Amino acid sequence: MSSPASELTQTLPEKITATLAERIVDGSYPPGSRLIEATLSQEFGLSHGPIRDALRSLQHAGLVTILPYRGAVVTDVTVREIRELYQVRAALVGLRARWIAEDPQRAELVAKVKAPIARMQQLAGKDRAEYTRMALMVNRTLTESLSNNWLRSTLASLMLQTSRYTRLALASAAHQKYSARQWQALLDAIESGDGERAEKIAATLSQATRDEATKFLENKPERGAARA
Amino acid sequence: MSSPASELTQTLPEKITATLAERIVDGSYPPGSRLIEATLSQEFGLSHGPIRDALRSLQHAGLVTILPYRGAVVTDVTVREIRELYQVRAALVGLRARWIAEDPQRAELVAKVKAPIARMQQLAGKDRAEYTRMALMVNRTLTESLSNNWLRSTLASLMLQTSRYTRLALASAAHQKYSARQWQALLDAIESGDGERAEKIAATLSQATRDEATKFLENKPERGAARA
DNA sequence: GGAATAATTATTGATTATTAATAATCTGCG
DNA sequence: CGCAGATTATTAATAATCAATAATTATTCC
Numbered sequence: 001m002s003s004p005a006s007e008l009t010q011t012l013p014e015k016i017t018a019t020l021a022e023r024i025v026d027g028s029y030p031p032g033s034r035l036i037e038a039t040l041s042q043e044f045g046l047s048h049g050p051i052r053d054a055l056r057s058l059q060h061a062g063l064v065t066i067l068p069y070r071g072a073v074v075t076d077v078t079v080r081e082i083r084e085l086y087q088v089r090a091a092l093v094g095l096r097a098r099w100i101a102e103d104p105q106r107a108e109l110v111a112k113v114k115a116p117i118a119r120m121q122q123l124a125g126k127d128r129a130e131y132t133r134m135a136l137m138v139n140r141t142l143t144e145s146l147s148n149n150w151l152r153s154t155l156a157s158l159m160l161q162t163s164r165y166t167r168l169a170l171a172s173a174a175h176q177k178y179s180a181r182q183w184q185a186l187l188d189a190i191e192s193g194d195g196e197r198a199e200k201i202a203a204t205l206s207q208a209t210r211d212e213a214t215k216f217l218e219n220k221p222e223r224g225a226a227r228a
Numbered sequence: 229m230s231s232p233a234s235e236l237t238q239t240l241p242e243k244i245t246a247t248l249a250e251r252i253v254d255g256s257y258p259p260g261s262r263l264i265e266a267t268l269s270q271e272f273g274l275s276h277g278p279i280r281d282a283l284r285s286l287q288h289a290g291l292v293t294i295l296p297y298r299g300a301v302v303t304d305v306t307v308r309e310i311r312e313l314y315q316v317r318a319a320l321v322g323l324r325a326r327w328i329a330e331d332p333q334r335a336e337l338v339a340k341v342k343a344p345i346a347r348m349q350q351l352a353g354k355d356r357a358e359y360t361r362m363a364l365m366v367n368r369t370l371t372e373s374l375s376n377n378w379l380r381s382t383l384a385s386l387m388l389q390t391s392r393y394t395r396l397a398l399a400s401a402a403h404q405k406y407s408a409r410q411w412q413a414l415l416d417a418i419e420s421g422d423g424e425r426a427e428k429i430a431a432t433l434s435q436a437t438r439d440e441a442t443k444f445l446e447n448k449p450e451r452g453a454a455r456a
Numbered sequence: 457g458g459a460a461t462a463a464t465t466a467t468t469g470a471t472t473a474t475t476a477a478t479a480a481t482c483t484g485c486g
Numbered sequence: 487c488g489c490a491g492a493t494t495a496t497t498a499a500t501a502a503t504c505a506a507t508a509a510t511t512a513t514t515c516c
Contacts, residue, residue: 036466036468037468038468046500047499047501048500050498052281052469056281056285057284060288062378067508068239068468068506068508069507069508070467070507070509081378084375084376084378085378088376088378088382091319091320095316095319147312148312148316149309150309150316151312151316154316154382158378239469240469240470241469264495264496264497265496266497274471275471276471276472277470278469280497295479296479296497297477297478297498298479457516458515459514459515459516462514463510463512464510464511465508465510466507466508466509467507468505468506468507468508469504469507470503471502471503471504472501472502472503472504473502474500474501475500476500477496477498478496480496481492481493482493482494483491483493484489484492485488486487
């Protein structure tokens with residue numbers, strides 16, 4: 001009786017939201033691009049309704065900005081705002097690390113990410129694209145393992161935004177190597193159940209990533225683009 | 229300040245969202261109530277469009293649950309989920325306290341909440357309704373003072389959800405007195421710039437509030453209502 | 457020519473009517 | 487009593503339309 005029915009039904013707006021989010025995150029729609037209802041509804045072969053819904057969702061996710069009677073624009077984040085995002089992100093991934101480390105059933109999750117993190121040690125400084133993919137993947141796995149619904153969905157949305165910039169942070173081989181080492185340390189801390197240490201490592205790594213990412217943007221004083 | 233153009237234009241869905249949120253939080257719409265588009269559009273004298281938008285916003289705020297082809301229902305939160313919400317809330321209000329305490333320009337904010345917090349000392353154990361109002365007000369003031377946009381809006385949404393339950397926590401005179409003392413201590417810590425201590429006090433108080441609120445709900449094993 | 461002002465255009469906001477899809481409820485039959 | 491099938495209530499989506507608004511372009515007057 002308590003089974004919450006079928007969550008299988010994926011409505012149109014959800015699908016549209018997903019594909020548009022992908023395009024924004026991967027840079028196909030650069031910051032400042034306008035997302036026009038008429039154009040999109042034509043492209044997807046849909047009426048305005050579902051498109052509107054999707055744009056509203058993207059606004060909630062922070063990926064577009066909607067101004068009344070002016071429409072949706074891909075959010076162009078200032079360097080200051082990126083720093084703010086990472087500041088919260090550092091706190092929340094710290095919390096994530098601590099809760100995972102203190103979870104009695106963490107063994108299953110550890111098993112799942114052990115191989116990817118080991119692989120990251122190999123890739124660091126050698127294959128940037130693959131390293132980035134692995135890092136994002138491990139991050140997603142950790143977030144999705146959270147039993148706290150609110151933190152899981154909120155952190156997922158925050159990561160979606162910041163992932164627009166992590167590729168910048170991982171440009172330097174040195175930072176890749178540093179990141180790989182810290183991921184390994186984090187895994188060890190989690191495995192040994194040391195929540196305090198896990199939190200510290202995760203937060204520190206996040207801050208380092210922020211510094212690395214913003215380094216590339218501080219030249220452009222006003223607005224930071226997220227191109228590939 | 230960076231006033232981002234005219235945010236004056238408040239669209240219909242925003243207004244609807246606000247009034248519906250109020251009704252949910254104050255218990256006029258108890259958990260499980262169905263929010264039917266046709267009924268609402270008739271009541272507000274509007275078409276379905278804006279109502280739909282508003283319901284989507286409420287879903288994002290976590291106040292209603294929408295199931296495809298079944299519509300919106302006021303979210304009925306399990307005791308477990310309430311505990312989860314407060315768990316994150318404790319972490320985030322801790323962060324809020326620390327950042328405020330470490331803000332060089334915190335004097336202005338301190339001045340603004342000093343009188344209300346002093347008043348809370350008087351009210352504690354005497355006027356529950358007024359004490360609750362003051363507590364929510366001070367909380368809102370602190371959140372709105374945050375310069376970090378993301379944390380401000382996210383925490384506001386989280387507080388909106390938990391405020392459905394704070395009235396339960398403040399039922400006991402003893403907890404009101406404890407709460408008042410802790411608020412005073414928090415104010416002192418902030419004033420003296422002790423971020424560490426401010427964070428600890430805020431998080432501890434939030435956890436105590438959670439324990440107090442859930443005490444009233446643990447009897448009802450399955451679902452916890454948020455009636456007045 | 458150049459600045460203020462007025463018309464035009466592009467686009468979203470909102471309404472209305474209609475059809476399709478779906479979940480829940482009811483009904484009658486065995 | 488239980489279940490198959492019809493019914494109903496409600497949302498999902500479409501389409502056409504008008505209003506409101508912001509941005510752009512054209513026009514006028516100095």
